[in-house]
Amino acid sequence: MRSRKYILSILLTFTIIIKCISFTQISTYASYVPVKYSSELYAELNASDKNITASASTSPPTLHARYAALIDGDNNRLLYGKEADVKAPNASTTKIMTLITALEICGDDYVATTSAYAAAMPDVQLNAVRGERFHIQDLYYSLMLKSHNDTAVIIAENTAYYYLCTLSDKDRNELLYDTAFINSYNSDSSFIKDISKEQSRILVRIFTDLMNKKALELGCTNTHFVTPNGLDATDEYGVHSTTAYELGVMMSYCIKNSHFLDITQTQSYTFHNLSNKEYSVTNANAFLSMYNNIISGKTGFTADAGYCYVCAYKDDEHTYIVTLLACGWPNNKTYKWTDSKVLLDYAKNSFTKQNIFNDRKTFNICVTDGKCKNINVSIDENYSAYIKDDDSVDIEYNIPESIKAPVKSGDVIGSVDIIINGENVKQYPLICSNDVNKRSCLDNISDFIQHLLSFLCISVIK
Template identity: 30%
Template sequence: MKKIIALFIIILMITPWTCYPVFAGTIDVSAASAVVMDTVTGRVIYEKNAHQKRSMASTTKIMTAIVALEKGNLDDIVKTSAKAAHVEGSSIWLEEGEKQRLEDLIYGLMLSSGNDAAIAIAEHIGGSVEEFAKMMTQKAKDIGAIHTSFKNPNGLDEDGHYTTAYDLALITRYALKNKKFAEIVKTEKKKIPWEGHKWDRLLENHNKLLKTYEGCDGVKTGYTKKTGRCLVSSATRNGWQVVAVTLNAPNDWEDHKKMLDYAFNKYKLQTICEEGDLMKTLPVLGGKKDKISLVASSTVSLPLIEGEKDKIEIKYEVPDSVTAPVNYGQKVGKIDIYLEETKCASIPLISIDNVERRDWKLSFEKIAKNWMMMFANKDLILKNLFD
C-alpha cells in the first residue's frame, strides 16, 4: 500500500500543470525565452516564448548531474581521460589520468561549471559521451521534456543540442526532488582534492543569486557566445519553491529577480486538502461494518492568485460501493483537483477502516438453527398465537 501511495505522489510531482498565468506579460524581461514554474504542481506562473527550441549552454549540466546521481555511485572513483582533460571552456583543471570521486566531480560540474568534469562523468557513467548524451535525452523524455535533445554533457554549442525554457523548468523541477542535487546546487563553496598539489581545489558557485536574492537555493548558470546568457534559478519562501528559467537573456540576473518577485507577490500557496482529511464515505457489501471512511492520502497545496480558490473543483473517481474485506490504508479511488478546466493535482483516497468479510457459513447456520428451533416448538408457537 505504501508503494502505491508513493507512486501516486511521484506522478503528482512529475506531471506538469499546463495552466498558463492570468497575468502573463505584466513584467518585462530581456530573455528571448523565459518561464517560472511551481515545483510541486508544475503550474506555469509566467512565460515568454516558453516552448521555443533554443540551445542552453551550461544549464545542460542540470541533466548531467541528475543522470550521474541516479546511475552512478557517489563513491565511484572516476579516472580523467585525455578528452576530458583537454576539453575547451570552463574547467576545474582536471589532468589526464587524475582520479576523483564522482561526488566531487558533480560539485565541480555544478559549482564551477567544469566542462572537464562533465566529460569525465559522461565517460564513466555512459562509457562514452555519445552514449551518455542518449541517456540524458531519454531521461528528459521520461520527465516529460519532449522538446529537448542532448548531444553532450557540458552544453558546448552543437547541432541537435537544444531545449525549451519550459522543458528546462520541468527538468529542474524533477532534479530538485533529489536531495543530493538540491544540496549541491545551493552550496556556495566546496573544497575537493587536487592530486599532485599541496592544496585542495576551491570550487565557488557561479550563481550569485545565492547571495543576493532572499530564499535562493539554486541552480545553474550558462553562457556561450552563440547561445548567450542562460540561467536557471530556484527560490523558496514560506515553504513554496519556484523555478525560473531564462535562455539568451542579456540581463539575466535582473530578469530572475523580477520573475521570482512576481511569483511570490502574485501567488500564494493555498491548501486544498490535508493528509487525513475525510473526503467521502462508501457502503460496504458483505462486511461486518456497513461503511468505510475515505481520507486524502497526502496534502495538496496549490499556488493561486486572489479569488482562484473559490474556483477550485474536486472531482471524485470512486466506486458506488466496495466489497469486504477492506484493509486500513487500502486505496479506494482518487480525487482530481481542477481550477476551471485545468487539472491541477490527483491523489488517491485511502480507507481508514478495517472491514472483515461476513462469515456466510456461520450466518447460514445461525438462521437454520433458528428455523429448526421454531419448527421444534411449533405447537407452543401456535398455542401462543391463538390463545
C-alpha cells in the same frame, strides 16, 4: 397448542443458527459503520473547500527571454509561463542533471580518470590532461561553479563506468552498446586514459541515457540530453533540448538533495588531483548574492541556446523556481539577472500560499452483490498552492454511488481532484482498504431461508 409451541421453538432455533452463520461470513470480510453522503452533500463539500483568500493583483511580467517559466517548487505547478512548453537548447543548465545523476549513482570515494576525449573538450575548461586523476567529489565543484566542459565529460565517462560495475554480467550483456573494451569491473578507472574517442563516446552515451531516464522519471517527456555539458548537439533521437517548464521541474527535484545544494551554494573551492596539483574555482552564479534567498542556480550559454539560467528561491513560506532560455545573446549577458528578478518580484507580489485541502473526509459507498452492503473510504491529505486573485479553484469529488462486488483491498474506487484554472494539479485516489467478496448462491439461499423462516414464525405466532 403444545405442538404449535414445539414447532415455533424449532423455527426460532433454526433462524438463530442461520443468522449466526450469515453474520460470521459477513464479519469475516468487512466491518464498516455506514456513513451516507448524498449528492447534495458532495456539492456542499465542494463549496466549503473553496475558502480561498485572494492576493493582490499585479500585471504579467515583461521579459527578454523567449522561453520562461515560474513554478511552485513544492508541487511543480506552473505559475507563469512564456512559451514554457516549447523545446529549446539549454546550454550548461544541463549540468544540474549531470550533477544529480552522478550524485545518485557514483560512489563518494571514487577516483576518476581523464580520457583524451574529455581533455579535448572546448572552453570553458578545467584544462585537465589525459590520464589525470581526481576524486570525483572535487570535480562536482569544477562542474557547477565554473561550468567546465571537460569536467562534465570526465564525470560522465567515470560515472558510466561505475554504473557498469554495479550491474550483473547478465545486465551488462543486455546493454545496447559494445563495452568489450572494458576488461575489469572493479571500479579502477585507470584504463580510461587509454580508451579511444569512440569508446569514450560509448561511456558518455551510457551516462546521457541515465540522464534521460531520470528526466522521464520526473515526467519530463520533452527533454532530450545528448551531451553531459550542454554543448549544442544532435543524435538520432533529436536535438539536445528541454523546455522552460521541464527545466524547472528538474531543478525542483535537484534542490531536494542536500549535497546538490551544498555544492551549488559554495562560493569558492580548492582541490588537488592525485598528483597534488592544485586547482581553485569560484562560483559564476552571481545571482546568489544579487537577490535574497536564492539557494541554487546554474548559468549557461551556447551559440544556439543563447544565455540561459535556472535558479531556486526559498524562504520560510515559499519555494519558487525560475527558468530562462534564449535570454539574449552576446552584449545581453545581464538580461538573465533582470528577468529573474522580474519573475521573483512578480511571484512575491502576486501569489499567497493557501491551504486548499486540509481535512479528513469519509465517504460511504454502497456495494451491490457483496457480502457487505457498504464500505467507507477516507482521505486525510493536505494540499497547499500559490493563489492569486483571478485564479479559479475547484475540488471535485469523483465518487460512485455504488460499486459492484467483488472489491479488493487496494482497488481505486474514486478520487478527489484539485483543479486550478481548469487544470487538474493534484489527484488523490480513494483506495479501498478491505476485501468485499461477492455473494454466492449459498448466501442467496441462506437469505431466502431466513425470510421464509421469519414468515413462518410470524404465521405460527398468529
